[in-house]
Amino acid sequence: xxxxxxxKLLTVTGFILATCLMxxxxxxxxxxxxxxNQMMTDSFRAEGIAxxxxxxxxxxxxxxxxxxxxxxxxxxxxxxxxQKINMxxxxxxxxxxxxxxxxxxxxxxxxxRGATWTDKADVAVGGGCYNCHQIDKKEISYGNIGPxxxxxxxxxGYSQEVITYTWNRINxxxxxxxxxxxxxxxxxxxxxEQQIQxxxxxxxxxxxxxxx
Amino acid sequence: MADPMxxxxxxxxxxxxxxxxxxHDMEAGQRKDAAGKVxxxxxxxxINVKANGKDVFNGQFGPAVSKDPFLNFxxxxxxxxxxxxxxxxxxxxxxxxxxxAS
Amino acid sequence: xxxxxxxxxxxxxxxxxxxxxxxxxxxxxxxxxxxxxEGKSLDDxxxxxxxxxxxxxxxxxxxxxxxxxxxxxxxxxxxxxxxxEQMAILVEKNPSALAAQFFIPAGTETFVTxxxxxxxxxxxxxxxxxxxxxxxxxxxxxVTLGGCGG
Amino acid sequence: MxxxxxxxLATALVAALLTMTSSVFAQKSATDxxxxxxxxxxxxxxxxxxxxxxxxxxxxxxxxxxxxxxxxDLGLGPGVVKGxxxxxxxxxADTDKVQDLESRLMTCMLFLQGRIPQEMIxxxxxxxxxxxxxxxxxYVVTLSKGDKIKVSxxxxxxxxxxxxxxxxxxxxxxxxxxxxxxCHAEDGKRIRxxxxxxxxxxxxxxxxxxYWPAYRVSSGQFWTMQQRLNDCYRQQRFPFPIYGSDVTIxxxxxxxxxxxxxxxxxxxxxx
Numbered sequence: 219x220x221x222x223x224x225x226k227l228l229t230v231t232g233f234i235l236a237t238c239l240m241x242x243x244x245x246x247x248x249x250x251x252x253x254x255n256q257m258m259t260d261s262f263r264a265e266g267i268a269x270x271x272x273x274x275x276x277x278x279x280x281x282x283x284x285x286x287x288x289x290x291x292x293x294x295x296x297x298x299x300x301q302k303i304n305m306x307x308x309x310x311x312x313x314x315x316x317x318x319x320x321x322x323x324x325x326x327x328x329x330x331r332g333a334t335w336t337d338k339a340d341v342a343v344g345g346g347c348y349n350c351h352q353i354d355k356k357e358i359s360y361g362n363i364g365p366x367x368x369x370x371x372x373x374x375g376y377s378q379e380v381i382t383y384t385w386n387r388i389n390x391x392x393x394x395x396x397x398x399x400x401x402x403x404x405x406x407x408x409x410x411e412q413q414i415q416x417x418x419x420x421x422x423x424x425x426x427x428x429x430x
Numbered sequence: 431m432a433d434p435m436x437x438x439x440x441x442x443x444x445x446x447x448x449x450x451x452x453x454h455d456m457e458a459g460q461r462k463d464a465a466g467k468v469x470x471x472x473x474x475x476x477i478n479v480k481a482n483g484k485d486v487f488n489g490q491f492g493p494a495v496s497k498d499p500f501l502n503f504x505x506x507x508x509x510x511x512x513x514x515x516x517x518x519x520x521x522x523x524x525x526x527x528x529x530x531a532s
Numbered sequence: 533x534x535x536x537x538x539x540x541x542x543x544x545x546x547x548x549x550x551x552x553x554x555x556x557x558x559x560x561x562x563x564x565x566x567x568x569x570e571g572k573s574l575d576d577x578x579x580x581x582x583x584x585x586x587x588x589x590x591x592x593x594x595x596x597x598x599x600x601x602x603x604x605x606x607x608x609x610x611x612x613x614x615x616x617e618q619m620a621i622l623v624e625k626n627p628s629a630l631a632a633q634f635f636i637p638a639g640t641e642t643f644v645t646x647x648x649x650x651x652x653x654x655x656x657x658x659x660x661x662x663x664x665x666x667x668x669x670x671x672x673x674x675v676t677l678g679g680c681g682g
Numbered sequence: 683m684x685x686x687x688x689x690x691l692a693t694a695l696v697a698a699l700l701t702m703t704s705s706v707f708a709q710k711s712a713t714d715x716x717x718x719x720x721x722x723x724x725x726x727x728x729x730x731x732x733x734x735x736x737x738x739x740x741x742x743x744x745x746x747x748x749x750x751x752x753x754x755d756l757g758l759g760p761g762v763v764k765g766x767x768x769x770x771x772x773x774x775a776d777t778d779k780v781q782d783l784e785s786r787l788m789t790c791m792l793f794l795q796g797r798i799p800q801e802m803i804x805x806x807x808x809x810x811x812x813x814x815x816x817x818x819x820x821y822v823v824t825l826s827k828g829d830k831i832k833v834s835x836x837x838x839x840x841x842x843x844x845x846x847x848x849x850x851x852x853x854x855x856x857x858x859x860x861x862x863x864x865c866h867a868e869d870g871k872r873i874r875x876x877x878x879x880x881x882x883x884x885x886x887x888x889x890x891x892x893y894w895p896a897y898r899v900s901s902g903q904f905w906t907m908q909q910r911l912n913d914c915y916r917q918q919r920f921p922f923p924i925y926g927s928d929v930t931i932x933x934x935x936x937x938x939x940x941x942x943x944x945x946x947x948x949x950x951x952x953x
Contacts, residue, residue: 261929265922272856279854330681359676361873406857453731475564488635492569496647497902498728504641597719605899607722680917
């Protein structure tokens with residue numbers, strides 16, 4: 219009787235201790251620096267559609283702003299947590315359709331416009347995909363921050379598994395890699411469902427030039 | 431008044447290498463302003479270069495020449511040549527600058 | 533009186549001649565070839581310049597990059613071993629093909645470099661007129677999309 | 683008839699060339715070609731046009747006090763312009779602040795000429811008082827061309843600014859989660875065909891810091907470092923960084939200090 223009590227107590231203590239430790243590592247990632255916060259507050263002003271709320275970080279942004287800690291062993295649990303949060307927000311297509319029009323997808327991939335303070339709120343935001351990825355190999359002006367997507371469907375196949383993974387990845391890349399450099403296109407409503415379907419088609423329509 | 435040009439002229443082996451930078455917007459008449467109105471074309475149309483008063487180069491530009499135009503050519507000449515560069519634009523604005531071949 | 537008048541006329545004639553000699557550049561300024569610069573297609577401009585159908589010639593070199601990082605500034609140069617008196621740069625896919633033309637007096641090298649705007653990837657032509665005959669060189673210059681694009 | 687034939691032939695040839703190039707075109711050659719392009723435009727940097735205007739403005743009496751900027755202290759003593767930009771940002775005792783070139787010039791305009799900094803801060807880039815500032819900057823930085831980047835963090839305020847700048851460099855925000863580090867923290871990266879210097883390392887920081895201010899061919903404008911940073915933040919989808927604000931100076935301090943020892947190549951010529 220007594221022993222089980224102690225056991226319970228130990229477990230609880232252990233749990234509390236573990237939680238404290240975890241929180242400590244999370245806190246240790248980057249100390250809150252009032253001076254830094256003050257600098258950020260004082261240095262920016264709202265302009266056009268770019269309000270000051272844009273420097274109010276969410277949990278993901280806060281965590282990823284300290285890459286040394288985020289990439290450390292101690293950061294691992296937090297990475298999982300961030301990924302889970304982001305995964306939870308992903309919605310599958312409301313009409314069950316994953317693949318749209320690859321030609322429209324190519325136009326979205328080409329455009330890096332939108333969401334800056336010089337853009338109006340109604341300017342369609344581009345995917346900016348070529349900024350970081352090779353896609354259709356006929357386009358020679360492509361970046362390399364992300365992996366090459368040339369032959370995407372041809373190489374990986376067109377299974378539902380590949381389709382769902384790709385859908386999720388475009389919707390919210392942070393569901394798989396907490397501090398991926400890729401924007402969370404659905405989470406921040408940069409691209410709507412139809413636009414994502416079109417980008418999906420660019421990668422996964424067998425007729426898309428990407429898969430030729 | 432139009433902004434001054436930068437004229438460099440360097441003699442080497444009896445050939446004077448002339449490099450000219452002109453300050454001009456070279457508006458092509460294709461762009462729109464913030465209000466959506468077409469900005470009318472306005473560009474340097476003619477450029478004349480003389481060395482010691484004698485023509486060594488004549489050029490005609492269209493609006494497809496880049497903003498702040500650059501021009502490079504060479505002529506048979508000598509150190510100390512007085513080089514006079516003049517341009518006139520499509521609105522009739524003019525600019526003349528001088529340099530000495532070194 | 534008559535004598536005086538005649539000498540005055542003679543004087544003004546000489547003065548006029550001197551003035552026109554001195555103002556050669558102004559005269560040329562007024563001769564900006566409006567029709568050629570407003571010509572849309574290559575053929576339009578060839579016709580207006582009296583170039584007919586210029587032959588490609590190894591004696592004409594168009595010095596330009598294969599790729600332009602930005603279409604707003606594309607360096608292009610013409611160099612030729614021909615005794616060129618006139619040279620021109622044309623961009624096939626620009627709204628008006630003729631970008632610039634140059635007149636080369638005797639004693640000036642048959643070499644010129646300038647910078648032009650290109651709206652998109654296009655063939656660029658270097659035209660050279662020597663001994664009344666036009667020759668040309670052609671090169672495709674790719675205009676790439678650059679930067680973040682925002 | 684003959685023309686048609688020649689043209690047809692030319693078109694066919696070009697078409698053949700096109701198919702050939704598009705299939706063979708490797709990225710390597712594309713970046714090599716970009717390098718060739720840059721080399722071709724390197725001679726004849728239109729920054730020179732701004733620099734000449736800036737020298738005139740430096741020596742021209744202006745402002746309520748009708749004074750010139752010739753006694754401006756950019757850190758090497760009143761009136762010393764040569765080499766001054768290579769050592770900025772730095773701490774200035776008279777303002778008790780770390781200042782970059784442009785914030786320091788605003789101080790000189792205030793002290794010497796009686797010009798109100800707020801007018802400069804509020805002016806849009808490339809117009810009004812900013813147009814003058816840009817020309818003056820072109821003049822000042824040209825006089826450090828070829829010098830080594832030599833920025834100190836010996837003063838506690840300089841060190842503090844550096845630390846703040848480093849933190850700001852990694853600060854993510856906006857609807858695209860971007861920080862400076864999203865693009866500038868790894869070697870060998872590109873956006874489209876543009877190389878991205880790794881600013882967290884000396885070599886990359888020297889490349890980034892050392893070539894700005896620069897004439898941008900894409901806009902046909904001379905851009906100061908303040909405008910460069912402003913547009914970075916615009917593309918990061920951040921709100922508007924205030925001209926001469928601490929975050930811009932802190933980032934400058936971080937870049938310049940990291941790039942120490944590199945060569946100042948200003949004014950540069952950029953896409």
